[in-house]
Amino acid sequence: MSNQAAQAQPEATTDNLLTMSNVEVVYDKVFLAIKGVSLQVGKGDMVALLGANGAGKSTTLKTISGLLAPERGAVTRGTVEFQGRNILPLGAPARVALGMVHVLEGRRIFEHLTPEDNLLAAFPSRGSRQRFNELKEQVFTYFPRLKERARTKSGYLSGGEQQMLAIGRALMTEPELIMLDEPSLGLAPLLVQEIFAIIREINQQQKVSVLLVEQNASAALEIVRHAYLIENGHVVMDGKAEVLRQNPDVQEFYLGGAGKVDYHNVKHYRRRKRWLA
Amino acid sequence: DDTIKFALLQDFTAVYTFVTDEYNQGQRDYVELINREGGIGGQQIELLIRDTGNEPQRGIEAYNRARREGAVLVDFLSTPVSRAAVNRVLDDEVVMITALHGRGDASDGTTFPFVFPMMATYWSQATVLLDYIDREAGGLEGKRIAHVYIDSPFGREPVPVMQALAERKGFEVRTFAYPSPGNEQSATWSDVRRFRPDHVILWGAGGGQAVSVREAIRNGIPVENVYSVVWMAETDARTIGADRAVGLKRFEAVGTGTDYPVMQRIMEHVVEPGHGAGPRENVGTTYYNIGVATMAVAVEGARIALEEFGAPLTGDKLRQGLEMVTEYDAEGMMPPVTLSSEDHQGGGYGRVSQWNGQAWEAVSDWFNAHQDVVWEEIKKDAAGFREGR
Amino acid sequence: MVDKQNASPEQVLVCEDVSRWFGGLQAVKSISIGIRQGEIFGLVGPNGSGKTTLVNAITGFYPPQQGTIRFYGEPINRLKPHKVAMQGIARTFQNVALFKGMSVLDNILMGRHIFMRPSALASLFYWWWAQKEEIAHREKVEEIIDLLQLESVRDEPVDVIPLGMQKRVELARALCAEPKFLILDEPMAGMNQEEKEYMVRFILDAQEALGLTVLLIEHHMDVVTAICDRVVVLNNGEKIAEGPAREAINDPAVVAAYIGKKDDAA
Amino acid sequence: MFYRLSGVHHTRYQTARALWPIPTDRRVVYLLLGLALAAPLYMSDLYLTSYMLPWLIWSAAALSLTLLMGIAGQLHFGFAAVMAIGAYTSIHLTRAGVPFELALIGAGLMAAVIGCIFGAAALRVKGLYLVMATLAMQYLVDWTIINVPAISGGAQATLSTPDVRLLFVPLQGDTAMYYGALLWVVIVTLLVLNIKRTSFGRALVAIRDKDFAASVIGVNPFKYKLLAFFTSSFLGGVSGAVLAFCYYQAVTPEQFGFNVSIQLVAMVLVGGLGSVIGAFMGAGFVLLLPIILTNVVAWMSIMGWLSVSSNLLAHIPLMVYGALIIGFILFEPLGLAKIYDNLRKYFLVWPFRHTQS
Amino acid sequence: MDIYYFLELLINGGLTGLMYSLTALGIVLIYKSAGVPNLAQGAMVMISAYLIWWLASVTGMNVFIAIALACIGMFLFGLLAERVLLRKMVGQPIIMIVMLTLGLEIFLRGLGPGLLGAAPKSLDLGIDLMPIIIGDIFINRAYLIGGIVAAIMVGLSLLFFRTRLGTKLRAVSDDHVSSWSVGISVEKAIGVSWGLAGVSAVAAGALWGSVQGVDWTLSTLLFPAVAVVILGGLDSIYGVLVAGLIVGILGSVIPGYVDPLVGGGTRDVVTSLIILLTIMFRPHGMFGREDIERV
Numbered sequence A: 001m002s003n004q005a006a007q008a009q010p011e012a013t014t015d016n017l018l019t020m021s022n023v024e025v026v027y028d029k030v031f032l033a034i035k036g037v038s039l040q041v042g043k044g045d046m047v048a049l050l051g052a053n054g055a056g057k058s059t060t061l062k063t064i065s066g067l068l069a070p071e072r073g074a075v076t077r078g079t080v081e082f083q084g085r086n087i088l089p090l091g092a093p094a095r096v097a098l099g100m101v102h103v104l105e106g107r108r109i110f111e112h113l114t115p116e117d118n119l120l121a122a123f124p125s126r127g128s129r130q131r132f133n134e135l136k137e138q139v140f141t142y143f144p145r146l147k148e149r150a151r152t153k154s155g156y157l158s159g160g161e162q163q164m165l166a167i168g169r170a171l172m173t174e175p176e177l178i179m180l181d182e183p184s185l186g187l188a189p190l191l192v193q194e195i196f197a198i199i200r201e202i203n204q205q206q207k208v209s210v211l212l213v214e215q216n217a218s219a220a221l222e223i224v225r226h227a228y229l230i231e232n233g234h235v236v237m238d239g240k241a242e243v244l245r246q247n248p249d250v251q252e253f254y255l256g257g258a259g260k261v262d263y264h265n266v267k268h269y270r271r272r273k274r275w276l277a
Numbered sequence B: 001d002d003t004i005k006f007a008l009l010q011d012f013t014a015v016y017t018f019v020t021d022e023y024n025q026g027q028r029d030y031v032e033l034i035n036r037e038g039g040i041g042g043q044q045i046e047l048l049i050r051d052t053g054n055e056p057q058r059g060i061e062a063y064n065r066a067r068r069e070g071a072v073l074v075d076f077l078s079t080p081v082s083r084a085a086v087n088r089v090l091d092d093e094v095v096m097i098t099a100l101h102g103r104g105d106a107s108d109g110t111t112f113p114f115v116f117p118m119m120a121t122y123w124s125q126a127t128v129l130l131d132y133i134d135r136e137a138g139g140l141e142g143k144r145i146a147h148v149y150i151d152s153p154f155g156r157e158p159v160p161v162m163q164a165l166a167e168r169k170g171f172e173v174r175t176f177a178y179p180s181p182g183n184e185q186s187a188t189w190s191d192v193r194r195f196r197p198d199h200v201i202l203w204g205a206g207g208g209q210a211v212s213v214r215e216a217i218r219n220g221i222p223v224e225n226v227y228s229v230v231w232m233a234e235t236d237a238r239t240i241g242a243d244r245a246v247g248l249k250r251f252e253a254v255g256t257g258t259d260y261p262v263m264q265r266i267m268e269h270v271v272e273p274g275h276g277a278g279p280r281e282n283v284g285t286t287y288y289n290i291g292v293a294t295m296a297v298a299v300e301g302a303r304i305a306l307e308e309f310g311a312p313l314t315g316d317k318l319r320q321g322l323e324m325v326t327e328y329d330a331e332g333m334m335p336p337v338t339l340s341s342e343d344h345q346g347g348g349y350g351r352v353s354q355w356n357g358q359a360w361e362a363v364s365d366w367f368n369a370h371q372d373v374v375w376e377e378i379k380k381d382a383a384g385f386r387e388g389r
Numbered sequence C: 001m002v003d004k005q006n007a008s009p010e011q012v013l014v015c016e017d018v019s020r021w022f023g024g025l026q027a028v029k030s031i032s033i034g035i036r037q038g039e040i041f042g043l044v045g046p047n048g049s050g051k052t053t054l055v056n057a058i059t060g061f062y063p064p065q066q067g068t069i070r071f072y073g074e075p076i077n078r079l080k081p082h083k084v085a086m087q088g089i090a091r092t093f094q095n096v097a098l099f100k101g102m103s104v105l106d107n108i109l110m111g112r113h114i115f116m117r118p119s120a121l122a123s124l125f126y127w128w129w130a131q132k133e134e135i136a137h138r139e140k141v142e143e144i145i146d147l148l149q150l151e152s153v154r155d156e157p158v159d160v161i162p163l164g165m166q167k168r169v170e171l172a173r174a175l176c177a178e179p180k181f182l183i184l185d186e187p188m189a190g191m192n193q194e195e196k197e198y199m200v201r202f203i204l205d206a207q208e209a210l211g212l213t214v215l216l217i218e219h220h221m222d223v224v225t226a227i228c229d230r231v232v233v234l235n236n237g238e239k240i241a242e243g244p245a246r247e248a249i250n251d252p253a254v255v256a257a258y259i260g261k262k263d264d265a266a
Numbered sequence D: 001m002f003y004r005l006s007g008v009h010h011t012r013y014q015t016a017r018a019l020w021p022i023p024t025d026r027r028v029v030y031l032l033l034g035l036a037l038a039a040p041l042y043m044s045d046l047y048l049t050s051y052m053l054p055w056l057i058w059s060a061a062a063l064s065l066t067l068l069m070g071i072a073g074q075l076h077f078g079f080a081a082v083m084a085i086g087a088y089t090s091i092h093l094t095r096a097g098v099p100f101e102l103a104l105i106g107a108g109l110m111a112a113v114i115g116c117i118f119g120a121a122a123l124r125v126k127g128l129y130l131v132m133a134t135l136a137m138q139y140l141v142d143w144t145i146i147n148v149p150a151i152s153g154g155a156q157a158t159l160s161t162p163d164v165r166l167l168f169v170p171l172q173g174d175t176a177m178y179y180g181a182l183l184w185v186v187i188v189t190l191l192v193l194n195i196k197r198t199s200f201g202r203a204l205v206a207i208r209d210k211d212f213a214a215s216v217i218g219v220n221p222f223k224y225k226l227l228a229f230f231t232s233s234f235l236g237g238v239s240g241a242v243l244a245f246c247y248y249q250a251v252t253p254e255q256f257g258f259n260v261s262i263q264l265v266a267m268v269l270v271g272g273l274g275s276v277i278g279a280f281m282g283a284g285f286v287l288l289l290p291i292i293l294t295n296v297v298a299w300m301s302i303m304g305w306l307s308v309s310s311n312l313l314a315h316i317p318l319m320v321y322g323a324l325i326i327g328f329i330l331f332e333p334l335g336l337a338k339i340y341d342n343l344r345k346y347f348l349v350w351p352f353r354h355t356q357s
Numbered sequence E: 001m002d003i004y005y006f007l008e009l010l011i012n013g014g015l016t017g018l019m020y021s022l023t024a025l026g027i028v029l030i031y032k033s034a035g036v037p038n039l040a041q042g043a044m045v046m047i048s049a050y051l052i053w054w055l056a057s058v059t060g061m062n063v064f065i066a067i068a069l070a071c072i073g074m075f076l077f078g079l080l081a082e083r084v085l086l087r088k089m090v091g092q093p094i095i096m097i098v099m100l101t102l103g104l105e106i107f108l109r110g111l112g113p114g115l116l117g118a119a120p121k122s123l124d125l126g127i128d129l130m131p132i133i134i135g136d137i138f139i140n141r142a143y144l145i146g147g148i149v150a151a152i153m154v155g156l157s158l159l160f161f162r163t164r165l166g167t168k169l170r171a172v173s174d175d176h177v178s179s180w181s182v183g184i185s186v187e188k189a190i191g192v193s194w195g196l197a198g199v200s201a202v203a204a205g206a207l208w209g210s211v212q213g214v215d216w217t218l219s220t221l222l223f224p225a226v227a228v229v230i231l232g233g234l235d236s237i238y239g240v241l242v243a244g245l246i247v248g249i250l251g252s253v254i255p256g257y258v259d260p261l262v263g264g265g266t267r268d269v270v271t272s273l274i275i276l277l278t279i280m281f282r283p284h285g286m287f288g289r290e291d292i293e294r295v
């Protein structure tokens, strides 16, 4: 089954923005969190990374953005190329300077700063004041709500507002690739829709490539072009979004079956992960 | 082996750094001199030197180790460590010298047979200073004396003696404490100024001393009226400002400079040929010379002991030897010391010296004063120690 | 499964006029709700609408500045959190709040705290005193571990297991206290479909096996409509709808404030 | 290999919860205990009294602090003051004729009660602020001891310990004192180990990790924080008394100064926060390292390998000591215990390199 | 008692308090951007003083040139401290960081006196000893200059944190990982803050060194500085100034009246009580930021 998916490789390999091949990451020198993950994101592309809890999605993103070190993680094998350049030796800020940015799981805004200062903090030091104002206005047009609260401490914003701020803050770096780790986590349905709409907008209007990690697979598969399924540190399947949407396993485990789930009658002992040997 | 071992287990890194360096250098240079001159009765002296960081337990370890290596004498140059070790040296019969520091009550040789202050205790220093004021600086009667001290047992130690003398001589003492280490004393001195003291006596050590004198000057107290405990040296005068400190007086236990025969020999045989233990410019400073003097007395005691009781030298023989030291003045460098089995202080002599801009200059002869008051204190505290045992 | 129709209409937990301010912000505005014995009661609403705050008011973290909360008739709004717990109210947290330094087993054992008599002396005389107690409580814990299928991670340190498991451990810890009333604050946040299904299963099983009353906060509308008997919808600290799940959620005000696009709501 | 986990199966909760479930560990413990008991037979008095004895007592003190800092998560930078309270109380009680055993308990209680006042700060703040609050209290306790003659015994404060008997044995001489200290450290060790595996310890850890989560399952955070301070201060107070009676044989305020508090914290951290074996290793490290360094540096200079000024020579150990503390925190924040654990794990999984994911 | 006495205590106390602020400022600068409570700041003050003394007395250069060079030296030292020590500490519990800085303090206390001599050295800035006399009030010139320097440095720091770099520094103190994620060089930011703390240590070292001589006891300035930062708020630069005044004044006025009664140096008691009471009643100090903690 995975072979079949593997044939549906991204069509445009020439303008690949990000290529990750065969990467292995070890935490604490002992815990192997991802085991040979390969994936690609094209320019202007929108790609999702799906998988269960603990599958290694966040680890994959941190590998790309260079944030493993603070968690005592290290890449032990494989390469990560961005714009054709090996970025593994670079530190996280240098990677941001190259044009990628990572919106961390759980928002993690600068709590004691106002939203405006959050934006300022993320704006590169060498940029001009004017550019800052332009970008800020752009963020505020995406997220008008932030403008209203631009002067309160961000720590007191609601969850959704914080998520917006986190995305807006990332946009201040003028990225070519934005990586979003579970942007819908804990958000109300309305906000989830809003956030997804804005992500799509950012992708389409600004041609920013998006690598999206999501648990909300149905929402994700609706907006992305391509998706990777990751289980237990392996990529177990990948393909075009519409192909994956039709896959029965994906339907059962990620989309809640063909129809509506009857939670009162969920089978008690389901066979997990039938694509694993 | 036939060397005599002295253990200098001192605080090179913490509270006593202001003195230890020079003091220890003097001790080593003197011992080097003795060894080069043939040792004591043919025996060389070996020094065991360790840093205790002023920590009792490191001191005890160093002491136990030194004792095992056969040390017969130990010098901690630290009140806390000496205090922590006192029971042990008494049990082990190792001589402990506590020159110019530590417990003054150890002057009572019957209670502390193995502890030798061997120079003026803080009590004797206070009496010498007060007596000097009484005799040479306008008398004491009706005068106001400010005792400005670092807030620690050391700073408070002379207070009872001063008060006893105040009663006897009819003057007024008031005490002013500043918190340790004394880098900031302005509030204290505002108070001192308003007391309008005729004389100020400083009881501190290290950096706080310079601050005290500067504050005194700032508060309009003439430097000539400021007296200090023994811990006031060349470095302090320079920190105050060599010129501003002119006139400052202090208690002096041992002469400074190199104009003494012993110092000359050290210069000639040890320092000049490059066998000195430290920088040349330290030779002859206050603390260096005190170091020399302590070793001189110790060596004198050892010499007597070996003559009287023969080798090998033990702690007990050394004690008896020291107790036979009479009128020993290290060839004029220090006041004559006479120790006995009762008196381990040696008379409580000292003199007053004054900073002249370059050096400390004696302004009195060696003398002691009011030893009756001092001994009252010694007896009282020694009795306290015996009870505590 | 408990027969919902026959569930006693007795109100177990009643909030009357509960308000809570943070500085100038009124996070909960005069909310009154009554939760009946044996039901699963849903609490939904946009982010920042005061759901967690209300739950914190019930469990004693942010005592309401106004209004009363009764549990089986007893007012509990002045009790400290640990006293509330002793009344038989257990809860989980929106952000997993496990004890990171302990194994899964110890975390769950912590749930037995109110039944144990911990003291340093008992520990000192372990072999004569504490051992028996420790072992007795292990049995209850193993029961819950079985129920929630946590056997495989029993001895793992709790911070290395996946989030889904952690949420399950938190549930287990709450269940071990043998509560009468269970509050779950977004137990399914960050879970994929499969994990959600598991979690729902466990909640239903636990409710059935232990006869619990449950207060559930969730943003996954499919789950809420599927398992909640009744829901209350909050917005800006105010109650904007109440009633059987499906009806309340299809209320136009709720759709506008919370659900958005219709088809997402089950 | 001799050191294997495989083949060890627990069929009862009781054995699964044993202190040392792995037989090899158990044997190592017995061996160490045996060695400790026989120490006076094979150890010279220098090593017995200058190394072994203070190491044991400081280990007990470090364990007491580990209970508070490691297990209950309450930082304490004034633990030496707590020990001082114990030491002074025990001396005054024995001087007043109270039997030593009761005096020890009195010392513990006094330290515990005053220790709880330290704990009062903990009810309001944590982390850094608790560090600062306890540090300030250390200063206050020091000041009080020094300035109240009734406690310190006067200006030249040295209170010698009176002769006492412990369990009918006179506590005189190196051997008796050594066994007294050993007995105490064994008690403290067992207590802390048992606390770690029982409900009391779990409640403390719960407070440390997430106090609000602890309170929703019925743990009263106030009560357990105070209990942590009480218990740990009790042990610290008794350790202070044991230190006075079995080691210093006298008390002066300097023995319990601020730097001693720092050393205690260093013991706990260098050993590994919360680890029992770490407390022993940390105490050994912090206590003995400066001594060993001083001796090594002195020896090197005597051998002529190190020809620098005597002043620099004296400061080298201080620098190395500081650097080593930094090094430990940088390279093994989990402390000596973790290094030991890694070694042990290495043997446990040998010949494999890692545990499976 | 007379009003002059009170005023004198008040003024000199306030000025010495500002002198403490010089040490405290370094602590706040580092805390504000790195979230690290630097308990080695006292030792850094000592090292700065040693450095100035060494430059001035051994090479014989003008003392003010020596101070300027020391500023550069200590700035580099700060950068180095970040690179060697703090870079690895990201995400470690606070106690580890506290202990690390204590380790640094021990190390520095060995280094300075070890290399340059433990006996006290004198450092003369040429400040006149004679006080400024107003009525019966004697004002200490050294402290007056110190107070002015402290006020200027605090002002400069305030301005600095208004800049874009300052905002980034504040962001860093909130969350290192997310600062990284948006391209802020956490290392550089923390390095700069340590460097600035080094510069403020030079100011403190020069002034205190000239007052009391240069030796290890300079590192004990940490204690009053801690009181200042606790009272002012660990991350409030403004607080350094205000709290410095308060700590100095209380530490001067109260002992000024109480000491004669109890016959002891109560200043450290006052300082301890300031720390304790602040923590008990307003843990984040007068101007420090409150932790945003949500259940």
Ligand SMILES: Nc1ncnc2c1ncn2[C@@H]1O[C@H](COP(=O)(O)OP(=O)(O)OP(=O)(O)O)[C@@H](O)[C@H]1O
Pocket (backbone or CB within 6 Å): A027, A028, A031, A033, A051, A052, A053, A054, A055, A056, A057, A058, A059, A060, A071, A072, A105, C159, C160, C161, C162, C163, C164, C190
């Ligand atoms: N800092 C760490 N140290 C050790 N193990 C870790 C660390 N971070 C993650 N892991 C482990 O690595 C594996 C992958 O984690 P990761 O966070 O990448 O998963 P995820 O797919 O993002 O899951 P989630 O949906 O819960 O966010 C998990 O088993 C996790 O326990």
Ligand SMILES: Nc1ncnc2c1ncn2[C@@H]1O[C@H](COP(=O)(O)OP(=O)(O)OP(=O)(O)O)[C@@H](O)[C@H]1O
Pocket (backbone or CB within 6 Å): A156, A157, A158, A159, A160, A186, C022, C025, C027, C045, C046, C047, C048, C049, C050, C051, C052, C053, C054, C094, E293, E294, E295
């Ligand atoms: N400790 C606090 N201090 C100040 N304001 C708070 C605090 N806790 C919550 N709030 C505010 O109260 C309001 C309600 O918050 P609450 O956490 O109850 O929302 P919620 O409904 O649980 O949202 P979500 O679905 O995002 O969890 C919000 O505006 C929040 O900012």
Ligand SMILES: CC(C)C[C@H](N)C(=O)O
Pocket (backbone or CB within 6 Å): B015, B016, B079, B100, B101, B102, B150, B152, B154, B204, B205, B231
């Ligand atoms: C360091 C000094 C204040 C101590 C003093 N020399 C004493 O004998 O105690």
Ligand SMILES: [Mg+2]
Pocket (backbone or CB within 6 Å): A057, A058, A059, A105, A181
């Ligand atoms: Mg993740």
Ligand SMILES: [Mg+2]
Pocket (backbone or CB within 6 Å): C051, C052, C053, C094, C185
């Ligand atoms: Mg909530």
